Each structure stands twice: as structure tokens, then as C-alpha cells.
Amino acid sequence: xxxxxxxxxATDRRLKLLIGLVVVLAAGVATxxxxxxxxxxxxxxxxxxxxxxxxxxxxSFRIKIVIRVRSNQSGFTWVGVPIMAGLVxxxxxxxxxxxxxxxATVRILNRADPLRAVFAIAKEVLVISAAGAALLLLGAQPxxxxxxxxxxxxxxxxxxxxxxxxxxFYPVIAVASRSTIxxxxxxxxxxxxxxxxxxxxxIIYINEVLVMGASLVLLAFVPALVGCLHLWRxxxxxxxxxxxxxxxxxxxxxxxxxVDLNQVLHIAAAQGSKLFxxxxxxxxxxxxxxxxxxxxxxxxxxxxxxxxxxxxGDLSITNELETRDRSYQAGLLVLDFGGKVKLTEFxxxxxxxxxxxxxxxxxxxxxxxxxxxxxxxxxYDAAHDPLTGLANRRELYERADEYFAGRTDDGxxxxxxxxxxxxxxxxxxxxxxxxxxxxxxxARRLDDAAAPGDLVARLGGDExxxxxxxxxxxxxxxxxxxxxxxxxxxxxxxxxxxxxxxxAGGIALAPGSGGxxxxxxRADVAMYQAKRAGQPTATYAHAQDTADVERLMLGGELQxxxxxxxxxxxxxxxxxxxxxxxxxxEALARWQHPEYGYLTPMQFLETVERxxxxxxFADAVLDQALAASNVWRAAGFDxxxxxxxxxxxxxxxxxxxxxxxxxxxxxxxxxxLVLELAETLTISQLDTVSRALDELREAGVRLxxxxxxxxxxxxxxxxxxxxxxxxxxxxxxxxxxxxxEAAAVVRSTVDLARSLHLTVIAEGVESEPxxxxxxxxxxxxxxxxLFARPMSSVRLLGTLQRGTGGRPGALASALHDAGAxxxxxxxxxxxxxxxx
Ligand code: C2E
Ligand code: CA
Ligand code: CA
Numbered sequence: 087x088x089x090x091x092x093x094x095x096a097t098d099r100r101l102k103l104l105i106g107l108v109v110v111l112a113a114g115v116a117t118x119x120x121x122x123x124x125x126x127x128x129x130x131x132x133x134x135x136x137x138x139x140x141x142x143x144x145x146s147f148r149i150k151i152v153i154r155v156r157s158n159q160s161g162f163t164w165v166g167v168p169i170m171a172g173l174v175x176x177x178x179x180x181x182x183x184x185x186x187x188x189x190a191t192v193r194i195l196n197r198a199d200p201l202r203a204v205f206a207i208a209k210e211v212l213v214i215s216a217a218g219a220a221l222l223l224l225g226a227q228p229x230x231x232x233x234x235x236x237x238x239x240x241x242x243x244x245x246x247x248x249x250x251x252x253x254x255f256y257p258v259i260a261v262a263s264r265s266t267i268x269x270x271x272x273x274x275x276x277x278x279x280x281x282x283x284x285x286x287x288x289i290i291y292i293n294e295v296l297v298m299g300a301s302l303v304l305l306a307f308v309p310a311l312v313g314c315l316h317l318w319r320x321x322x323x324x325x326x327x328x329x330x331x332x333x334x335x336x337x338x339x340x341x342x343x344x345v346d347l348n349q350v351l352h353i354a355a356a357q358g359s360k361l362f363x364x365x366x367x368x369x370x371x372x373x374x375x376x377x378x379x380x381x382x383x384x385x386x387x388x389x390x391x392x393x394x395x396x397x398x399g400d401l402s403i404t405n406e407l408e409t410r411d412r413s414y415q416a417g418l419l420v421l422d423f424g425g426k427v428k429l430t431e432f433x434x435x436x437x438x439x440x441x442x443x444x445x446x447x448x449x450x451x452x453x454x455x456x457x458x459x460x461x462x463x464x465x466y467d468a469a470h471d472p473l474t475g476l477a478n479r480r481e482l483y484e485r486a487d488e489y490f491a492g493r494t495d496d497g498x499x500x501x502x503x504x505x506x507x508x509x510x511x512x513x514x515x516x517x518x519x520x521x522x523x524x525x526x527x528x529a530r531r532l533d534d535a536a537a538p539g540d541l542v543a544r545l546g547g548d549e550x551x552x553x554x555x556x557x558x559x560x561x562x563x564x565x566x567x568x569x570x571x572x573x574x575x576x577x578x579x580x581x582x583x584x585x586x587x588x589x590a591g592g593i594a595l596a597p598g599s600g601g602x603x604x605x606x607x608r609a610d611v612a613m614y615q616a617k618r619a620g621q622p623t624a625t626y627a628h629a630q631d632t633a634d635v636e637r638l639m640l641g642g643e644l645q646x647x648x649x650x651x652x653x654x655x656x657x658x659x660x661x662x663x664x665x666x667x668x669x670x671x672e673a674l675a676r677w678q679h680p681e682y683g684y685l686t687p688m689q690f691l692e693t694v695e696r697x698x699x700x701x702x703f704a705d706a707v708l709d710q711a712l713a714a715s716n717v718w719r720a721a722g723f724d725x726x727x728x729x730x731x732x733x734x735x736x737x738x739x740x741x742x743x744x745x746x747x748x749x750x751x752x753x754x755x756x757x758x759l760v761l762e763l764a765e766t767l768t769i770s771q772l773d774t775v776s777r778a779l780d781e782l783r784e785a786g787v788r789l790x791x792x793x794x795x796x797x798x799x800x801x802x803x804x805x806x807x808x809x810x811x812x813x814x815x816x817x818x819x820x821x822x823x824x825x826x827e828a829a830a831v832v833r834s835t836v837d838l839a840r841s842l843h844l845t846v847i848a849e850g851v852e853s854e855p856x857x858x859x860x861x862x863x864x865x866x867x868x869x870x871x872l873f874a875r876p877m878s879s880v881r882l883l884g885t886l887q888r889g890t891g892g893r894p895g896a897l898a899s900a901l902h903d904a905g906a907x908x909x910x911x912x913x914x915x916x917x918x919x920x921x922x
Contacts (some may be wrong), residue, residue, distance in 0.1 A: 097261060097262075097264060100261050101258065101261050101262055102201075104257060104258050104261060105201065105204070105205045105208075105258065108205060108208045108209060108212070108254055108258070109204060109205070109208040111208070111212060112207075112208035112209070112211040112212050113208075115211060115212055115215045116179070116182060116211050116215070118215075119178040119179045119182060119215055119218070120179045122178070123177045123178065123179045123180075126177075128177035128179075128228075131175070131176050131177075131180055131230060132230065135175060135176065135230060136176075136180060136183070136184050139168050139171070139172045139175075139176070139180075139181065139184035139185065139188075140184040140185075140187050140188050141188070142167065142168040142171075142188075143165055143168045143169075143184060143185045143187075143188030143189065144188035144189075144191055144192060146163050146164040146165040146167060146168055146188070147163050147165055147188060147189050147192040148192055149163070149164065149316060150162065150163045162277070162278075162281045162319075164285060164288075164312055164316065165185065165188075165189075165210070166244065166247065166282075166285040166286075166289065167285060167288050167289055167292070167308075167312065168184075168185060168188075169181060169185055169213070169214055169217060169247065170217065170240060170243065170244060170247075170289040170292075170293070171289070171292050171293070171296070172184060172185065173214070173217055173218050173221055173228060173243065174221070174226070174228060174233045174235050174240070174292075174293055174296055174297075175228055175229070175230050175233060175296070176228050176230070177228050178214065178215060178218035178219075178228075181214050181218065182210075182211055182214050182215070185210060185214060186207045186210055186211065189203075189206060189207055189210055190203065190207060193206070193207075197425075205258065209251070209254045209255065212250050212254055213247045213250050213251045213254075214247070216246045216247050216249070216250040217243040217244065217246055217247035218243075219246070220239070220242050220243035220245075220246040220247075221235055221239055221240075221243045224236070224238065224239035224242055224243070225239065226239045226240075226243075233293070233296045233297050234297060235293055235297060237290055237293070237294070240289060240290060240293050241286065241290070244282075244285075244286050244289060248282055252271075256270055256271055277323065280319070281319060284315045284319070288308065288311060288312055288315070291308070291311070292305065292308060324432070328432055331361065331432075331433075331436055332436075334357075334360070334361055335361060335436060335439060335440060335443075338353070338354070338357040338358075338361060338440070338443075339440075339443040339447075341353050341357065342354060342443060342444060342447035343447065343450075344447070344451065345450065345451055345454040345455075346451060347448065347451035347452060347455055348390075350444070350447045350448060350451045351369055351371075351378075351380040351390070351448070352380065352382070352386075352387050352390070354369060354380075354444045354447070355367050355368070355369050355380045355381065355382030355387055356382040356383075356384065356385075356386050356387060358382070358419065358421070358440065358444075359382055359383050359384045359421075360384050361436070361440060362421050362429075362433065362436075362437065363423075364403075364421040364422055364423050365383060365422050365423055365424040366381055366382065366383045366388070366396075366397070366422045367381070367382055367383075367419070367420065367421055367422070368380070368381045368395050368396065368397055368418075368419070368420040368422070369381075369407070369417065369418075369419055369420075369444070370393060370395050370417045370418040370419075370420065371416060371417040371448070372415075372416075372417040372418070373414070373415060373416045373417060373448075373452070374452075376417075377392045377393050378390070378391070378392060378393070379391065379392065379393045379394070379395055379396075381396060395418075395420060396422075397420045397422040398420075400426075401422070401425065401426055402420050402421060402422040402423070403420065403421040403422075403423075403427070403429060403437070404418055404419070404420050404421075405418065405419045405420075405421075405437050405438065405441045406418060406419075406441065407419050407441050407442075407444060407445040407448065408441070408442065408445050409442055409445050409446050409449060410442045410446075414445060414446075414449045415445070416444075416445045416448040416449065419437075419440075419441050419444065421437070468480070469481040469484075471529075471543070471544040473522055473525060473526065473529075473544070474525055474526050474528075474529030474530075474544050475529070476529050476532075476533065476542050476543055476544045476550070477541055477542065477543040477544075478543060478544065478545075479543060479544075479545045479546065479551075481541070481543060482541060482543035482545070482551055482553060482602075483602050485541050485553060486499075486501075486553060486596075486601070486602040486605065487601065487602060489553075489555075489596065490596070490601045490602065494555075496539070496555035496556060497555060497556040497557060497558075498555075498556070498557040498558070498559070498560055498562075498563075498595070498596075499553065499554065499555050499557070499595070499596040500553075500554045500557060500560070500563035500567075500593055500594060500595045500596065501551060501552070501553055501554070501593070501594050501596070501605050501606065501608075501609045502551065502552040502554055502563070502566075502567045502570060502591050502592070502593050502609065502623075503545075503549070503550075503551050503591065503592045503593075503594075503606070503609035503610055503612070503613045504532070504549070504550040504551065504552070504570075504571065504589050504590070504591045504613070505548060505549050505550075505589065505590055505591075505613055505617065506524075506528065506548035506549075506587055506588070506589045507588040507589060507590060507617070508588065508888075509521070509524070509547075509548035509587075510548075510890065510897075510898075511888065511890070512524055512580075512585065514890045514891040514899060515891065515892075516580065516581065516583070519581075520580045520581050520583075523580045523581070524578065524580055524585060524587065525544070525548065527578045527580075528550070528574060528578075528587060528589075529542070529544060529550070531573040531574055532550060532552065532570055532573065532574075534573065535569055535570045535572075535573035536552060536570065537554070537555075537556075537566065539555045539556055540552055540553060540554055540555055540566075541553040541555075551606075551609070552567075552570060554566050554567070560595050563593050563595060563625070564593060564623065564625055567591050567593045567623045568622065568623055570591070571589055571591050571622045571623060572622075574587050574588075574589050589622070590613055590616040590617040590621070590622065590623070590624075591613060591616060591622060591623040591624075592608075592609045592610060592611065592612030592613025592614065592615065592616055592623070592624055592625075592626065593609065593612055593623055593624070593625040593626065594608035594609040594611075594612055594625070594626035595626070608626040609626065611626055611686070612624045612625055612626040614684075614875060615683055615684045617875065617877075618656060618676075618684060618875075618876070618877060618878065618881075619683075619684070624683065627682055627683065644693070644694065644697050644699040644703075645699065647677060647679075647699075648699055648702045648703060648706060651706065652677055652678050652679060652680070653675055653676070653677055653678075653703055653706045653707065654675075654676050654677075654678050654710065654878075655673045655674065655675055655676070655707055655710040655711055655714070655879070656673075656674045656675075656676055656876035656877055656878060657671040657672065657673055657674070657711075657714060657727070657876060657877060657878070657879055657882045658671060658672050658674060658869050658874060658875065658876040658877075659671050659869065659873060659874050659882060659885075659886075659897060660672060660728070660847055660867055660868070660869040661867065661868060661869065661873045661897050661898065662866065662867060663848075663851075663857055663860055663861045663865065663866055663867060663868050663901070664861060664866065664900065664901050665896065665900045665901075666873075666890065666893075666896045666897055666898030666899055666900055666901075667893070667895050667896045667897075668723070668725060668886060668895055668896070668897055669725070669867060670725050670726040670727065670728060670760065671714075671718075671725055671727055671728065671882060672727075672728040672729075672730070672762070672869060672876075673707060673710070673711035673714070673727055673728065673729045673730070674687065674730070674876045675687055675691075675703070675707050675730075677689075677690050691732075695732050695734050700732060700734055700735060700738075701735070701738060701740070701741075701744070704731070704732065704735050704741075704744075705744060705748070707729060707730075708729055708744075708745065708748050709748060709752075710879075711727045711729045711759075712727065712748055712749065712752040712754045712759070713752060713879075714727065714879035714882075715727040715752075715754055715758055715759075716752055716753070716754060717879060717880075717883060718879070718882075718883055718886070719758075721883055721886075721887070723883070723886050723895060724758075725758075726757070726758045726759065726760055726788070727758065727759060727760070728759075728760035728761075728762050728790060729759065729760070729761055729762065730762045730764075730792065731761045731762060731763055731764075732764070733763070733764055733771065733775070736763070736771075736774075736775045736778055736779070737771065737774060737775065737778075739778070741778060742778050742779075742781040742782050745759075745761075745782060745787065746781075746782070746785055749785075749787075755786070756782075756785045756786035756787045757786045757787075757788065759787050759788065760787075760788040760789070760790050760810070760811065761779075761782065761787060761788070761789050761790070762790045762791075762792040762813065763775075763789060763790065763791055763792060763807070763809070764792050764793060764797075765791060765792065765793055765794065765796060765797030765800060765803055772802070772803065772806040772807070773806070775806075775807065776806045776807050779807055783808065788810045788811070789807065789808070789809040789810055789811070790809055790810065790811035790812070790813055790847070791803060791804070791807075791809045791811070791812050791813065792813050793813065793815045793849075794812040794813055794814055794815060794835060795814060795815045795817075795818055795831050795835065796815045796817065804842070809844065810844060810845065811844055811845045811846070811847055812835055812838075812839050812844055812845070812846050812847070813846075813847045813848075813849055814831075814832060814835055814846060814847070814848045814849060814865065815849060815850075816849040816850030816870075817850075818831050818832055819832075819848050819849060819850045819851055819852075819856055819860065819868075819870070820850060820852070820856075822856055822859050822860070823855060823856065823859060829859070829863065832848070832860065832863045832865060833863050833864070836863055836864040836865055837864075840864075845866070845867060846864075846865045846866065846867065847865075847867040847868060847869065848860045848865050848867070848868035848869075848870075849868070849869060849870065850869075850870045850871075851868040851869065851870030851871075851872045851873065852870050852871045852872050853872055854872065856870075856872070857872060857898075857901075858901070861901060872898070873897040873898055874897055885897070
């Protein structure tokens with residue numbers, strides 16, 4: 087992934103140009119040196135002297151003090167000593183020859199880069215020539231027998247060589263390392279001065295010994311002197327470098343204290359190459375099955391991806407990434423220097439320290455990432471349905487709440503509530519695994535069909551919801567809902583069987599007030615309408631709101647409704663909680679309005695009761711209920727039917743006669759009819775009512791007390807009206823699992839019923855846990871969405887005939903292990919109609 091930028095190429099070109107210039111200049115100067123030597127008839131020196139200068143040069147270059155400027159090594163050598171000594175003794179060309187030969191030998195031995203070697207040699211030619219020219223100008227004549235350079239001449243010559251050295255060296259290094267001359271120079275200046283001063287002192291000493299013709303034995307001290315100076319310099323430099331290195335290391339490890347693994351790796355790789363002046367650094371992560379290599383040079387990361395490493399083998403330096411206590415291994419750290427490099431003991435130690443700091447940082451970042459992952463997983467689990475992976479109810483509510491709080495820009499929003507028809511049959515006949523597979527497939531299809539931004543959720547059981555957002559027009563909601571339900575139309579295959587999924591969807595547009603609860607309620611109303619109409623979808627109509635409907639009814643709608651038989655009746659089965667068998671059905675009135683669709687009692691009952699149409703309405707309901715009862719009986723399901731009676735009807739003196747007439751007309755035995763009375767009667771009304779009811783009771787009609795537990799004085803009602811059944815209000819059933827009061831009410835109702843020999847029916851049973859709880863409290867009958875929603879008499883008959891688990895007439899599997907449940911001592915009744 088390392089891409090050489092055009093920047094790199096430009097640098098290369100400039101570098102080559104500069105070096106070329108230096109080489110050409112050096113060639114010219116060398117030619118002049120030779121020409122001058124020939125012109126002045128310089129003598130050929132003794133070979134021994136040449137060899138000596140060559141040898142000293144070689145040694146000087148060899149014991150160079152290395153400082154690394156980025157990855158370009160540079161440094162100081164003692165070569166000034168043989169150069170100046172040589173210039174005092176020999177003509178310039180010979181010095182150039184000896185010194186550059188020494189240098190070339192070292193370069194060859196080091197297998198140095200040829201380009202750099204040529205540059206170094208050319209530079210040395212210029213340096214020697216400058217010093218030689220200065221000596222000649224100041225009157226010194228090179229001679230082995232009578233050297234005669236003055237101290238001043240030597241000093242000037244040395245300074246000249248220094249100047250040329252710097253003039254050539256810094257521009258080239260600046261280009262090569264992409265730094266500025268000033269910066270490099272300032273870095274080196276103090277080092278330079280001390281080192282050059284030491285060199286100059288040595289040179290002056292040698293010169294004086296040579297010039298004064300003193301005993302050459304004195305020269306024997308020179309290597310010792312140089313050696314001492316050299317070691318001292320080396321130590322000083324090293325201490326300095328070490329101090330600097332520690333500082334950098336400390337800075338870098340500080341930077342590594344990030345919890346972001348990417349950041350840790352990228353910083354470490356880039357800083358690592360600076361810290362060790364390596365060409366490139368690689369971090370190879372192998373811990374816990376990771377395959378990741380991060381490579382960087384001093385400019386930054388050049389590769390981050392899967393392995394293998396680029397650098398391997400003994401040309402690079404490899405360090406295990408492990409924590410100090412070796413408890414954690416992250417992988418490897420590889421330094422590449424573009425050639426063979428041996429690290430000093432200090433650098434090895436630095437590498438170990440860096441490696442373990444990096445490893446600790448990697449471990450911390452990995453631990454943090456894992457923590458983050460667990461948190462994310464938890465957040466995901468809390469918001470999703472484990473079976474289908476869809477959002478759950480909570481998530482849907484949260485999203486909707488955000489919308490209602492005005493925190494989203496979802497545009498026009500609608501809720502589509504989807505309920506699968508006959509899903510229980512799949513579960514009962516094919517088993518739960520197949521049921522789960524169906525739910526997963528349905529979820530997948532809904533999710534695929536959803537538009538971007540829509541939230542598809544599973545509310546539980548076979549209920550799904552889709553929050554449709556960004557609807558350009560409200561009317562679009564229906565279109566989108568139909569598309570989603572359309573996605574469920576093609577048969578799906580479960581365990582080798584083709585299954586058709588039918589579903590009903592209710593659509594409601596987000597209301598201005600009431601929030602998600604109101605939205606859910608509206609969608610539920612619409613869904614229920616769709617279900618009973620046998621249509622795929624229905625939309626909640628705002629016109630159905632009670633206020634609007636009431637207004638319409640004053641305009642004489644009720645009369646028409648009765649005349650046109652717009653009042654129809656749905657039936658909700660009442661089930662034996664233990665066996666799951668249907669034991670009776672409750673008639674619930676609906677208004678099939680030509681314009682507004684199905685209206686529920688909540689929306690029209692009050693108006694009906696206040697109008698003159700109540701008797702006609704009640705008669706219509708009773709008529710249909712008894713007709714339905716006959717149809718079921720003919721099909722072999724002899725179920726009593728329960729009909730709700732308004733308190734107002736009971737106050738009507740003609741009411742008992744109407745009921746008995748209807749019974750006779752349909753030829754239904756009076757015991758097959760249950761009248762459900764609301765608890766809302768006042769004490770003064772009770773006397774009148776009880777007289778009317780006595781007549782019916784004597785004829786054999788059964789009575790039930792509806793919404794038991796919500797009225798003011800249930801006991802006074804019971805003492806006036808001898809009923810056969812108590813219907814526990816839905817509110818207590820809903821609260822059963824969360825409120826001990828609700829459980830107490832249910833238990834005391836059951837106890838009361840037992841002592842009065844009444845049947846107890848629980849209303850609004852929506853879940854299996856509720857069914858279990860009620861059963862354990864001694865309640866034996868119930869109705870609610872768990873078993874069935876209200877439906878037409880024809881559909882109820884179909885449902886009865888299909889049954890559950892191969893048992894016609896049953897809507898739920900029997901409670902297993904029923905014998906273990908603490909039961910009422912009294913024999914369980916088989917149906918509300920047969921009690922009392
Ligand atoms: P109710 O007699 O208490 O009827 C039960 C109500 O609870 C019905 O509402 C039924 O659809 C609903 N329900 C049944 N199972 C569940 C469940 O599991 N969860 C929930 N949330 N609700 C469930 P609906 O049909 O809207 O009837 C409302 C009320 O209207 C009835 O309450 C009854 O008092 C009255 N009503 C219904 N039909 C007639 C009628 O023909 N004549 C008179 N006078 N009143 C009626
Ligand atoms: Ca009722
Ligand atoms: Ca009720």
C-alpha cells in the first residue's frame with residue numbers, strides 16, 4: 087500500500103542534481119590539483135608515507151561517530167587529522183588519492199550505497215583541495231623533509247576545509263531528509279564546534295611536532311590522544327541521545343494511552359520509526375486470531391490490513407510484543423533499516439520498553455473494545471426481538487416517542503399493525519419450531535418490503551408493527567401497508583410444507599395528541615376492522631371519533647341503521663381455562679356504517695341509549711344472537727349465548743316480554759340465553775329491575791353480572807338480583823401479574839362465587855401467563871384475545887369446527903399437568919348455562 091508520492095520523486099531528482107553538481111565540481115578541482123602539482127614539479131613521495139596516510143584515513147573513517155538524521159546516517163570522523171597532516175607533508179593530489187582511497191575502502195567494506203559513496207568522495211576532494219589551497223596561499227610548502235606550515239596557516243586551512251565541508255554537506259542532507267539547512271545546522275552546531283576544536287588541537291600538535299623536527303616518538307601519543315577524545319565524545323553524544331530518546335519514548339507512550347486500537351497502532355508505528363530512526367516499522371497483530379499488519383514510515387502509516395508482513399528475516403529487527411509480566415502477547419514489532427543494523431544495548435532496551443508499553447496499550451484498547459462490544463450487544467438485545475431480530479415493542483415505543491416529542495424529521499408518520507390469522511393453528515398442528523420458522527420468514531419478508539427509515543417491530547406472539555415514516559401524503563400509508571402485506575401473500579415453505587400466511591393490517595396516522603398509546607389504539611381498532619371484514623388492511627378513520635359520530639346520529643342516522651339492519655353482532659367465545667374448550671359465546675354489537683365502516687359500542691352505545699331506538703337496537707341484537715345460537719347448535723355446538731343488556735332496557739316494562747317472545751320465535755331453550763347486566767344500576771333502580779328479572783329467571787334465562795369489581799356496591803346488587811355468573815372486569819386480569827390487589831380481588835371473587843354457587847368468568851385474557859394465574863386462583867372460565875377476538879357467527883362456527891390440535895370446539899391446548907394445580911374442591915362446571 088506504500089505509494090510513492092510525486093513529492094518523493096521530486097526530492098529524488100533534486101538530490102541527484104545536487105550530488106551531480108558536487109561531483110562535477112570535485113572533478114574540476116581534482117584536475118586543477120593535478121595540473122598544479124605537475125606545474126610545480128612536485129616530487130613523488132615515498133610510498134610508505136602514502137600507505138601511512140591511507141591507513142590513518144581508513145581508521146578515521148571507520149571510527150566515525152554516528153548520528154542518525156532520520157534514516158540517513160551522518161556523523162563526524164577524525165579524517166581531518168590525516169588530511170591536514172598529509173597536506174603538510176605531501177602535494178594535494180597525493181593526499182586526495184590516499185584519503186579517498188581510505189574512504190572508498192571503508193565504503194566498500196560497509197557495502198554502502200554507491201550514490202552516497204560517490205557523493206562522500208567528491209565532497210572529500212573539495213574539502214582537501216580547499217585546505218590545500220589555503221595552506222599554499224599562506225606560504226606553506228608541503229615537504230616530508232622540511233615541513234614548514236605555521237600554526238596560523240594550519241588553522242586557516244582547517245577552517246577553510248570545515249567551511250567547504252558544511253557548504254556541501256548540509257544542502258544535500260537537507261534535501262535528502264526533507265528538512266531545512268538551518269534546522270539541521272542548529273541541531274549539530276555545539277557538537278560540531280567541540281569536535282572540530284578537538285580535531286584542530288590534534289592537528290596543531292602533529293604539525294608542531296613535524297615542523298619543529300622533534301622526535302617522531304611524540305607522534306606516538308596522537309592515537310592515544312585521539313582515542314581518549316573519541317571515547318569522551320562518544321559518551322557525551324550517547325548520553326545526549328539517550329536523554330533525547332527517553333524523552334521521545336515517554337512522549338510516545340503518553341500518546342499511546344488511547345482506548346482506540348486504530349489510533350494506538352497508527353501512532354505506535356509512525357512514532358516507532360522516528361524513535362528508532364528506522365526506515366519502516368511494522369506491527370503484526372496475532373493475538374486471539376487477529377491477522378492485522380500496520381506499517382508506517384516516519385511520514386505516517388503506509389499499510390493497514392491483513393498480513394503477511396513485508397519485512398522478515400535477519401535484515402530487520404524483530405521484537406515480541408508482550409507486557410512486562412509476559413501475561414499478554416499481542417504479536418510482533420519489526421523495525422526495518424533498509425540494511426543490516428545492530429542495535430546498541432541501549433537501543434535494545436529502548437525497544438523492549440517501547441514494545442511492552444505498546445503491548446499494554448494494545449491490551450487496554452482491546453479490553454475497551456470488548457467492553458464496548460458487550461455494551462453494544464446489550465443495547466442491541468434490549469431493543470430487539472431474539473427470535474426474528476426485528477426491533478421489539480420497547481424499541482418501537484422509543485422511536486415513536488421521539489417522533490411525538492418532535493425530535494425526528496420523519497415527516498408524516500403512520501403505524502401499521504399486523505396480526506397473523508390462524509397462526510395458533512400452525513403452532514398447534516406443526517409444533518413450535520415450525521411456528522418460529524413462520525414468524526422468522528414473516529419478519530424477513532416484512533423487513534425486505536419496508537422502505538428505508540421504516541421501523542419493523544415484532545410486538546410479541548404473531549403481532550407485528552411497522553412505523554411508516556416520510557409519507558409524502560397520508561394516503562400513501564394505505565399503499566405502503568398493502569405492499570407490506572402483499573409480501574406475505576406468496577406461500578412459504580416450512581418443514582417441506584407449503585403454508586399460506588394470512589394477515590390483517592390496521593393503519594393509523596399519527597394523531598396530534600395521545601402519543602404512541604393513542605396511535606396503537608387506533609391501529610388496533612383498524613386492524614380489528616380489517617380482520618372482521620376479511621380484508622388485508624383497514625385504515626382508522628378519524629370520522630369514527632365519538633364526537634363526529636354523535637353529530638351524525640342526531641341527523642336521524644339511528645333510525646335508518648335499525649331499518650337497514652346496519653347493527654350486526656360479533657361473537658367472542660368464552661373458554662374453559664383448563665381444557666381450552668369453548669363453553670359459550672358473548673354477543674357484541676357493531677354498527678356496520680355505510681360510510682365509516684365498523685363502529686364499536688364505545689362509539690355509539692351512549693347515543694343509542696339516549697335515543698328512542700334502544701328497544702329496537704336491543705331486539706336486533708337479541709334476534710341475531712339467538713339466530714346464531716341455533717346455527718351453532720345445528721352444527722353440533724350447543725353453546726349458550728350471552729347478550730349484553732343496558733340498564734335502561736331493564737327499566738322498560740316491556741323488556742321481559744320481548745325477550746321471551748324472541749326465545750319462543752327462535753325456539754331456543756331459555757337456559758341457552760345469558761343476559762349480562764352492568765353493575766351500574768342504582769339502588770333505587772334495583773327494585774324495579776329485580777322484579778322484571780324475576781320473570782325472566784323463572785322462565786329459565788340465566789343472568790350474569792358484567793364488569794364485576796368496578797361498581798359501587800357489588801354485594802347489594804347481588805342481594806337484589808340472583809345472578810348465575812360473575813364476570814371479572816378486564817382491568818383486574820390485566821393487572822394480575824403486577825398487582826397483588828388485583829390478585830386479591832380475583833381470589834375473593836372466586837371465594838364469593840363458590841359460596842353463592844356462581845360461575846366466574848375472567849374477561850380480557852390476553853396471555854398464557856394470565857390464563858395460568860387465573861386458573862391457579864380458581865377461575866375456570868375466560869374470554870379474551872388469547873383465545874379469540876370477537877368475530878361473525880359464521881367465522882366463529884368455522885373456528886369451532888377447525889378447533890385446535892385436532893380437537894373441534896377447542897381454542898387452546900389443555901393446561902398440561904392440570905392435576906398438580908391447587909383446585910377448588912367443588913366440581914368444575916362445564917358451562918355458564920348449566921350452573922346455579
Ligand atoms: P363488555 O361486555 O365488557 O365486553 C367485552 C369487551 O372487551 C368487548 O369490547 C370486547 O371486544 C373486549 N375484549 C374482549 N377480549 C378482550 C381482550 O382480550 N383484550 C381487550 N383489550 N379487550 C377485549 P366491545 O365489543 O368494544 O364492547 C364494549 C362494551 O360495549 C361491552 O363491554 C359491553 O358493555 C358493551 N356492549 C357490547 N355489545 C352490546 C350490546 O349489544 N348491548 C349493550 N347494551 N351493550 C353492549
Ligand atoms: Ca359483557
Ligand atoms: Ca365486561
